[in-house]
Amino acid sequence: MQRPIRIFLNEMRRNHALYLMTIPGIVFFLLFNYLPMFGIIVVFKDFNYIDGFFRSSWVGFKNFGFFFNSTDAWTVTRNTIVLNSLFIFTSLILQIGFALLLNEISSRWFKQTTQSLMFFPYFISWIIVAVFTYNFFHSDHGALNRILRHFGIAPVSWLARAEYWTWFLTLIYDWKWTGFGVIIYLAALAGINEELYEAAQIDGAGKWTQISRISIPLIIPTAVVLTLLAIGRIMISDFGMIYGIIGDNSMLYRTTNVIDTYVYRALRQLGDIGMSAAAGLYQSVVGLVLVLGSNLLARRFSEEGALF
């Protein structure tokens, strides 16, 4: 058994070029991500401008109080995880599905056009999406209720019924991000060696067999990587999306108040850096635990897809 320092030196000797290549990236991470992490200490401090980060007094876990002592802590955590899980799961299916479908289209212009069109929603800001959803779901002049009335169905106060919004938000999320994800899976499919398909064809395999035996297994690592990355951030929501669409409509909070919006609303008058950082730390730690667990699972299932 060689001494650890020996192993290290051997490795460096063998692969020094590769390690050198990683240095610029590591330096950037250090400068822009790791250096600012000193700020996490503010979670345990009562911050004020005069004393700054280093001289403000330590207050232990006090900054977590507003979140964990509230009756909503569990509800918003649950909402966050439920919504994000739905987002991850549905977009996975849709993105892979559409990528596979697009791949089977022979007409080049149709393929290119529809793929570009699918990507358009990515460019539409949440501010605009919020305007549209408000106008669509409004109980008096909204388009949805107008259609319902046209067919003789009683209109519904969509903007007051929280139970529908888990699904509405999921639909909106999928509409926005499917085109984006399709690109990734298309690129992954593009990287599959043509000869594999040709050989399968010669062996008499049908389309469906080719897809399920070649295409899907070879893009699973991509799916696993993206899913793991998403799981790491499962406690973090797209604030622009949810706050943009829901705004301050408290009728919908029961299903759509996520940790980020809850913290924002509670703290927006206070502007306390420590308290918002505390909520952030909670999100980070839980996310880390979840992703470490998922990564272990992924290692068994798909070595190529695991993060580390």
Add this chain to the structure above:
Amino acid sequence: MAVQQEIRLVPRILIYLVVGIFSVGCLMPFLLIISGSFTDEAEIITKGFAFIPNKVSYAPWVMIYHDIRRIINGYIITVTVTVAGTLLSLLVTAMLAYPLSVPTLKYRNYIAFFAFFTMIFYGGMVPWYIIVSRVLHLRNTIFALILPYTVNAWNMFLLRNFFRTIPKEIPESAKIDGAGELTIFTRLILPLAKPGLATVGLFVALGYWNDWWLGLMFIENHRLFPVQLLLRAIISNVQFLRSATASAVQSDASGILPAEGVKMATGLVTIGPIIFLYPFVQKYFIKGIIVGAVKG
């Protein structure tokens, strides 16, 4: 491209239908935006949006036109930042991602975790501001718009994933022929990873293009404002004037401020150039029109 195996008629129609319907669904809001930017504000408020405006108004575009000089200036900044930033970012990210894709690299998973950790843990806006502004002294320079986003763990993992799909025989046989790691990387790996590079490059470019946060935090000289920051300021201004906090003496607008129309118009100004660029990038990841991809 290889011979496309014929799909039976019914599934083929279904595929075209499903894809077509979804694409149209994605297009429709975009049409509403275009029409909304030409619709009279009172129409929008009382009757909502329509695909063809009932009452046309050029007011939002006139407002943007009055600002055209600094919007163009903003575009110049944004384009510069996007081009330089994408090149730099792709280079650095690829140099980080490739070694991590080599299965024989002993410490690759430690480095991967080092990168991943940054996705979850965040020191906070204020410490980040302090580092960039006071420690690195990047404030009010164009580098403040580029450097903070140079590496990003998500992009790095995505790119690593693409590198992993390259068969191991290729670098191995090159090494037998006596090639060094850097040569393998630049001569063999990068060309083979074109779809991945195009994908990640697109995302990086979009990230820079859409960003207003860096400009907001670090740029005071308004001649260095990227176009997105300008547009955000305009929209945010218009929303403020519409709020209750802005009362009487503070609003000074005569006639109707085309608030909704301006949101639509600025949305289009944002997207504009990228839409034209996109088809060029698209060819890299649509199978069958790959340019220069060499396999085997």
Add this chain to the structure above:
Amino acid sequence: MKRPLKIVSVLLLSLLAMGFISTQAFAGGGSEEQIDTITFWFPGVVPRELDTVLDEVNSRIQADGIAAKVVFNFVPWADYQNKLRAMVAAGETYECHFDGDWGAIPTMAPQGAFLAIEDMLPKYAPHIWETVEKDKWEASKYGGHIIGIPWRWPKSERRSVQIRYDLYKKYGLKNFDTLNGDVFTLDDYEKFLDAMVKNEPAMIPSAVSQELVWISPFAYVGGYGSLNEQWNIVYKLDDPKLKLIDFETTDLYKDLTKRFRRWYLNGYFEKDVLAQQTSYKDLMITGKAASFVHIFDSENEMNMQIKPNHPDWEVKGHLLRVDLQGPLSPPMNNILLFNRNGAHPEKAMRFWEWMHLNQDNYDLVMYGIKGKHWEEGPNRAVVIPAPYTMADSPYYGWHGRWCAFWPELERPTVDDEPGWMEKVLKATYINDKLLPHVGFFPEISDVKNEIAQRSSLRQNVGRAIELGAVDPATAYNDYLAKQKAAGSEKILAELQKQLDSWLASK
């Protein structure tokens, strides 16, 4: 090795080029030794002609002996507070910024963000020092020190019901002249709302603003003064000890929620009132809404925007309950604050003094270069030369300038109602007083968790009750219990303690 080398060298060259460009673009000031750059931060959009005007300003102030170069920086409204906090926390050395008591002041002041300027004022800004009224200086203090220069504009927070007066007359409702003492009550308002529901089904009778406070500003109707509208804490105006009470426990609150529930059920509010995204201003201007409740100043704003398109429409403000004392807007409503770490606060102060010395200086900074950016119209009014309008003028209308308003210097615009200033003054002098707690900013770090929870509950549960969207018969007691459980009593105790010692020290 050739191609990578080429790529890398192109990259480096372009980076160098950009660095060069940026240093040129950032045309540095401070090349001459004496002239210091003084920086002001304001919210909103950068005026297009800002540089032209500031160049003129700088040459004039330097000619007048102030060795300074003024810089105005603007931040989008949505991000203003974030940016301020980051800058102050990082110790940036800008001199001044604009804010109000509705902004970040209540939290930034206790954390030590501001400079004490009472010693500097008589020295560097004697004219301002003399002109600003003594009680306004008192109300601009934190911890016994003056932290900024307030505006001198008359403004009242008394609620006024802004009604489409043409419709009011059309349905034969009783006329009220609240400016001359007629008492208009919520019951009178309901008569109008009822008429609207019956006769104008397409209109929303009462449009609510998207702001988070609906019920707190009505506190004075029950004889209460509001300590902090966001926290919903009040005290009785006739109580010399200022005993603090949770607003939701008062009888006034109970009555109001019952009333507003009735309004919601009767259709006076629109059904989706909680989700309302369209601004009440737009609803009024386009004729979708018939009335709203806000401050008196809204009347002018509404008429200014309605008349061009609908000359037969008219909005009239009805001051609510002029028989009761109303709250004057505190001077900190719009104030220029001095940064604790400012590099040259005395020069900033001298500039502000210069600006208020005479009409010409004031005009230049506020409206731009006369003849180029604005013209003088009848009645001292500001006219924007064609092809621009007020909404997109090249300079006029930059946000944050309100902290500089002096009634003698500020010009009306050509769209303002003639005689508007006098009307506003009259409105504020009827029975309006500064609240006795003005100037009190509590140090809340001991109860910040409870306050955050209270604020959260108010938004999550209370707001729906206040706007009548849920039945108070069932929801109200539950809301009270939740607030109690979230520590509302602890908040009251702590704030009362600080309030008592603040009162004693006066």
